[in-house]
Amino acid sequence: MSYLSGRGFDLPRAQVGVSRWRRFRASVDWPLVLAVLAIAAIGLFNLYSATHGTRHAGKFDQQVRWMFVGGVAFLVATVIDYRAIVRLSWIALAIAVMALIVVDVVGRGAKGSERWIQIGALGGQPSELTKLAVIVVLARIMQETSGASPSWQWIVPRVVAAVVPVVLIALQPDLGTASLLTLVMLTIGFLAMRDLWPMVYTLFLMVLAVPILWETMHAYQKTRVLAFLDPSADPTGSGWHTRQSIFAVGSGKITGKGFQEGTQNQFDFLPEHWTDFPFSVWAEEWGFLGSLVLLGLFAFLIIWILNVAMNARDRMGAVLCIGVAAMTFWHVVVNVAMVLGMAPVVGVTLPFISYGGSSLLTFFLGTGMVASVSLRKHGY
Amino acid sequence: MIQGSPELVRRMRWVLLFLLVAFGGLVVRLWQLQVLRGDRYRHETVENVVHERYLPSIRGRILDRNLVPLADNRPAFNIYATPRSFTPIIAAQLRRLLGLSDEEMEQVNARIESGRKRASRQPVLILEDQERARAARVEQERFRLPDVEVRHEPYRYYPQGDLAAHVVGYMSQMTAVELARNEDEGIAPDELVGRYGLEAEKEHVLRGKKGKERYAVDARGHRLDEATARGLIKGDRIVEPVAGYSLVLTLDAQLQKLAEKAVSNHAAAAVAIVEVKTGRVLALVSKPSFDPNVMTGHLTKAEAYRLNNDKRKPFIDKTLRAQYPPGSTYKFVSTIAALEDGLAQEDEEVACTGSYERSGTRFRCTASHGKLDLVEAVQHSCNIYFWTLAERIGIDRMAEVANEYGFGSRTGIGLNGDSPGRVPTREWYEGFTRFKVGYTINSATGQGDVEVTVMQLVMAYAALANGGTLYVPQIVDRVVRADGGTVIPYAPQVKQTISTPPYVVDLWKRGMWKAVNELGGTGYEHARSDVVSIMGKTGTAQVKAKRARKDEPEIKNWHPWVDHAWFAGWAPAEDPEVAIVVLIEHGGSGGKVAGPVARTILEGWWKDVKP
Numbered sequence: 005m006s007y008l009s010g011r012g013f014d015l016p017r018a019q020v021g022v023s024r025w026r027r028f029r030a031s032v033d034w035p036l037v038l039a040v041l042a043i044a045a046i047g048l049f050n051l052y053s054a055t056h057g058t059r060h061a062g063k064f065d066q067q068v069r070w071m072f073v074g075g076v077a078f079l080v081a082t083v084i085d086y087r088a089i090v091r092l093s094w095i096a097l098a099i100a101v102m103a104l105i106v107v108d109v110v111g112r113g114a115k116g117s118e119r120w121i122q123i124g125a126l127g128g129q130p131s132e133l134t135k136l137a138v139i140v141v142l143a144r145i146m147q148e149t150s151g152a153s154p155s156w157q158w159i160v161p162r163v164v165a166a167v168v169p170v171v172l173i174a175l176q177p178d179l180g181t182a183s184l185l186t187l188v189m190l191t192i193g194f195l196a197m198r199d200l201w202p203m204v205y206t207l208f209l210m211v212l213a214v215p216i217l218w219e220t221m222h223a224y225q226k227t228r229v230l231a232f233l234d235p236s237a238d239p240t241g242s243g244w245h246t247r248q249s250i251f252a253v254g255s256g257k258i259t260g261k262g263f264q265e266g267t268q269n270q271f272d273f274l275p276e277h278w279t280d281f282p283f284s285v286w287a288e289e290w291g292f293l294g295s296l297v298l299l300g301l302f303a304f305l306i307i308w309i310l311n312v313a314m315n316a317r318d319r320m321g322a323v324l325c326i327g328v329a330a331m332t333f334w335h336v337v338v339n340v341a342m343v344l345g346m347a348p349v350v351g352v353t354l355p356f357i358s359y360g361g362s363s364l365l366t367f368f369l370g371t372g373m374v375a376s377v378s379l380r381k382h383g384y
Numbered sequence: 385m386i387q388g389s390p391e392l393v394r395r396m397r398w399v400l401l402f403l404l405v406a407f408g409g410l411v412v413r414l415w416q417l418q419v420l421r422g423d424r425y426r427h428e429t430v431e432n433v434v435h436e437r438y439l440p441s442i443r444g445r446i447l448d449r450n451l452v453p454l455a456d457n458r459p460a461f462n463i464y465a466t467p468r469s470f471t472p473i474i475a476a477q478l479r480r481l482l483g484l485s486d487e488e489m490e491q492v493n494a495r496i497e498s499g500r501k502r503a504s505r506q507p508v509l510i511l512e513d514q515e516r517a518r519a520a521r522v523e524q525e526r527f528r529l530p531d532v533e534v535r536h537e538p539y540r541y542y543p544q545g546d547l548a549a550h551v552v553g554y555m556s557q558m559t560a561v562e563l564a565r566n567e568d569e570g571i572a573p574d575e576l577v578g579r580y581g582l583e584a585e586k587e588h589v590l591r592g593k594k595g596k597e598r599y600a601v602d603a604r605g606h607r608l609d610e611a612t613a614r615g616l617i618k619g620d621r622i623v624e625p626v627a628g629y630s631l632v633l634t635l636d637a638q639l640q641k642l643a644e645k646a647v648s649n650h651a652a653a654a655v656a657i658v659e660v661k662t663g664r665v666l667a668l669v670s671k672p673s674f675d676p677n678v679m680t681g682h683l684t685k686a687e688a689y690r691l692n693n694d695k696r697k698p699f700i701d702k703t704l705r706a707q708y709p710p711g712s713t714y715k716f717v718s719t720i721a722a723l724e725d726g727l728a729q730e731d732e733e734v735a736c737t738g739s740y741e742r743s744g745t746r747f748r749c750t751a752s753h754g755k756l757d758l759v760e761a762v763q764h765s766c767n768i769y770f771w772t773l774a775e776r777i778g779i780d781r782m783a784e785v786a787n788e789y790g791f792g793s794r795t796g797i798g799l800n801g802d803s804p805g806r807v808p809t810r811e812w813y814e815g816f817t818r819f820k821v822g823y824t825i826n827s828a829t830g831q832g833d834v835e836v837t838v839m840q841l842v843m844a845y846a847a848l849a850n851g852g853t854l855y856v857p858q859i860v861d862r863v864v865r866a867d868g869g870t871v872i873p874y875a876p877q878v879k880q881t882i883s884t885p886p887y888v889v890d891l892w893k894r895g896m897w898k899a900v901n902e903l904g905g906t907g908y909e910h911a912r913s914d915v916v917s918i919m920g921k922t923g924t925a926q927v928k929a930k931r932a933r934k935d936e937p938e939i940k941n942w943h944p945w946v947d948h949a950w951f952a953g954w955a956p957a958e959d960p961e962v963a964i965v966v967l968i969e970h971g972g973s974g975g976k977v978a979g980p981v982a983r984t985i986l987e988g989w990w991k992d993v994k995p
Contacts, residue, residue, distance in 0.1 A: 195392050195399065251432070254417040254425025267433045267616065271602035288429075292418040296411065303407050307400075314393055322392060337406050344413045 032082070033312065033378035039305040040078070040356065040371050044071060046286070046298060047357030051278055054269045054285045063278055063359055070361040074368035081372025082379060089373065090147070090320050093140040097165065100137040103130035104172040131181045132353075132362035134169045136370055138185060139327030141166050142192050147320035179225055180350025184334050186210075191330035196323050229348045245281070248273045250345045253287040253295075260291030278359035280351060283343045302336045302355070309371070312378045321377035328370040432603075434617055435505065439595030442538050442866075444628035446552055446582060446590075448637040449861060453543050454552045455583065455676075460539030461519035464507040465492075466531040467500035477528050482518050484511075487685060507531070509575075512681050513539045540576065542676040548640050550670040550701045550800060551633070551859065553581020554679035576681060580699070582631060582860070583676075585799055589863055592628030597621065627866050634664035634861045642988040643667045646981045651942035652969035654702035655985065656842040660960045662876040663846065663855020665797075667985075668839075670702040696942065696969070701800035707835035708967060711923030711974065712765045712906075713952040714786075714830025716848065716892050719758070721785045722773040723888040730891055733757050736768040745822050747771060750924075762895020763905045765922065767829050774828030775821065782827055783809045788882050789844040789854065791836055796856040796879060805840055808833040831926060842965040843879075845952045848889060849960035852882040896921050897957060910979030911951060916990035918983060920953015920964075922974035946970040951978035955986040962989060 048071065052064050081089075089096075107130055145162050148154070166189070174182035193203045218226070252268035255261070264270065266288035269277045277285050287295045306329050313325035332355050339354040341347035353363040392399075417425065446455035479489055492510045499508030511518075519534045540555055555576040562577065578584035598621050600613040613621065639657060647653040647669060655669035674691060691698050700706050722728035738752035753766045761769035774782065786792060792807035808827060813819045826832025839857055847854040856877040863872040896919040899905040900912050906922040925948040949971030954960040964982050971977035
């Protein structure tokens, strides 16, 4: 159980002529840091373009503050040994579950569902950070089962506990986040489990469960899904977002309309574009080429995180990275597909770019943990 | 080095493949949207932002000869709504706030629906010409009525009410067919167009040309500021509207008023007064009439029902469209034909016994007149004298003279469906029956199948008065710009010159003089005037007997079984200036009923209008 000894910030003694700082600087995963910084910078730039001079201009300043908080979170997560975090995984999950219950009971509604929690001046969506808690818990389970196959008595309660947040989020109801978290968990399973058959069975059962889920969905959720299937059926209602988003993206053509020239976002044809539709703004103003650059950066980030996973010193580090990579991947794919009219409109953010503290903090912490895994791959 | 997850390393190929497929799918979709369909979506986003609206042009006015406005424009409050945001909730709010009736609500919904089909983000006119209170209400409650706006726009109105309503006409909403035809000119579905009278006939002159404004809006339809708009819109942003031209009529509003007042006691009547020497129309009355202010955008269903079911047919112009048997006013035709052909002599006397028999049919005269010469026959309007002449000249020769005086063909005024009337000939009768001498006899006294319009008759009498020039009646004197400058002047137009020898016409005139000014004349009691010398001919045209049906609503002074009363003549007698024809539909005796009306009008004209 040496991996649980939790040496934390216990870096080895300095070697002759090499300071701890220089060793740290040399070991930090700079490509990862730079990719994150580049994407976050694009996010800020994009938000500025879309809101400067409008009544939403204050959102830019707010986002800068959150970016700063996120940066600090990234640093802290890098410096702290991920193994210490994994050790606290069940506590993290317990806190997340409690927060979710509080939201379900007293939470403030945002667009017909309760996702928001307010404590004093601080408010946030616990469902975002819950994703990290679940990833960390899975990392721990995977680590503990790396040896022999676990007994049923041991594994079932743990898996059930990991699934509890999904159910709570679905009950909020926030179907987007719940499905996303499910996708992340499935991805971790498919990439990290030694034996794939349990995952295949799970997937099969879930497909069977889809009709039952449809029956229990709220009317507005059904409308959104139906609107996605045929956006032109009700162009001014549910399909409005999708239609206007497609117009915005398409109208960017190859090189885009340019900085602050996107009429679709400037004149409110894309309501709330800063949270769920920032890609639409980017694609309108910078065109096909700009879209390729941004998607390329995301692809690089994900592949790089997977690279870190492959080189991690232990299984839990690998699973942690796989989890963060999966989370990033699904957020990007679902969000962009939604913007391009290929997926229903769900509240799934674009990592580092969407306006909002909870989402930013989640991704900065997540990538920070990846940096921590990367930093310690050589046996700090 | 590989410590973490050997499974991941094993599955890395699949992971990368999956990533490639997912991101590749997004890129392909981006390619489709941005590269393949980019132009289309760019166009859509421009349409989102740049809206067009037409700027109304001010419609030309219609003025009488002294520039008294008969049709004008006044500022009005029009309420517009944008179909896209006009939800049932807002409709209910609007209804409650303004207290709209079911009928108004129906209209609002119909207009919203048709607007939605065209361009759901373009405001459509839902309620026109609203009271100040309603407009103020909409302004006050703006937050409850998003995208409902009040515009201050010119609206057609008729300051003289129903004065000369048939000449001026009215306007009404375009039909779908008209709309399709005129769409390019920027005519909105809720727009009014001239529908009757000069409003319809001179639509192209009066309308002018709409301007166009292109402006930028945000998603809520709020206008963006000038600088932004300039950046977004290429080309002209405003094309100024061109005001329509105004019409100056030959009509005299004062005389028109006088004439309308003179027939006010009759249920249905027509009066036409023209200048003898030019053919210019001074007054044209068709009764019953309608109020163009009501017809133009304020017609309720109840009112429309009432007008459409009125037995007197208010929408048929009784001076131009309706045809009537002219009765004895038509006798000049047989007189002229007979005298021209030498088939009658001034001093030839015919004995009137009160009845006349031909081919087994007994024709009755108005009285037993005893022995009369030609002039006396005109004075007393003895039918038997003219029946005798008719048999000598024949129906075709009479038709020739009638055609010379303009009967049987349109007057050429080009208004309200100007009818040609009917002058029967032998050939015409043989087209469907065996010709009988009775037809000739009937034609001689303006009965049977002879039909004329009031306008035809007045132009014929003007021709008698002016020595043989038949004019085309002229109603528009000139077309003017808003500043009063003349654009098109119209001159009197001669339809044809008549070659009746002067001594023939003089003989007929002597008869007309006696009819009004000598004891025993048909108009002596009722049409003779001490104010102005009048001469004329009365007529009492028999109608096919009609009994009122019991279920018919009673109309005051309306007796459809009674004869039509006519008076046709001119004043002053010696040097004619104006010719007049009065027709009282089902009024009874021409002299007794139509005579006094003509006298009142001509006296008023002489005393008040002429100087």
